[in-house]
Amino acid sequence: MRRATRWATAALCAIVLLAACGEVGPSPSGGDVGAPAPTHRLRVGLTEWEINVSSAEVKPGRLHLVVTNAGATEHDLVIVTGHRRVHLAPIAPGRQRALTLPVAGSIDLSSRMPGQLRPMHAVVRVR
Numbered sequence: 001m002r003r004a005t006r007w008a009t010a011a012l013c014a015i016v017l018l019a020a021c022g023e024v025g026p027s028p029s030g031g032d033v034g035a036p037a038p039t040h041r042l043r044v045g046l047t048e049w050e051i052n053v054s055s056a057e058v059k060p061g062r063l064h065l066v067v068t069n070a071g072a073t074e075h076d077l078v079i080v081t082g083h084r085r086v087h088l089a090p091i092a093p094g095r096q097r098a099l100t101l102p103v104a105g106s107i108d109l110s111s112r113m114p115g116q117l118r119p120m121h122a123v124v125r126v127r
Helices: 002-020
Strands: 024-026 032-034 040-046 051-053 061-069 075-081 084-091 096-103 106-111 120-126
Touching: 040 075, 040 106, 040 120, 051 106, 051 120, 061 075, 061 084, 075 096, 084 096
Parallel strands: 040 061
Antiparallel strands: 024 032, 040 051, 061 096, 075 084, 075 106, 106 120
16 A cells, blocks of 8 residues: 555656646757747648738747648648748648747748649748
8 A cells, every 4th residue: 555655646746746847849950849829820821822920920930830721633732931940841732740940030931742843932031
């Protein structure tokens, strides 16, 4: 009985410590790291011929992007902000990817898939 009480107490302490660690979110490389909550959220929609964004302007700091392929074919996405360049591998139709990264200056979004004559492009201001 005493041993069971010790194990229960140890398990409860471990749960409390893990809960106190805070939220864990995706890093730009796709792994999980402990990070502060994003300051802004941006939705990006990819279709066959355009990139749609939920806002033309975001605040500087950490940005959580949710990228949805609303098209009928795979789409990749290249994100450039400041000195950082992130390439998301092709996203299947109807699927989503999310990432959080620091932003400054502007955010350049582009996508070019086989068969497109020119890349799709969108710019989001950071102010």
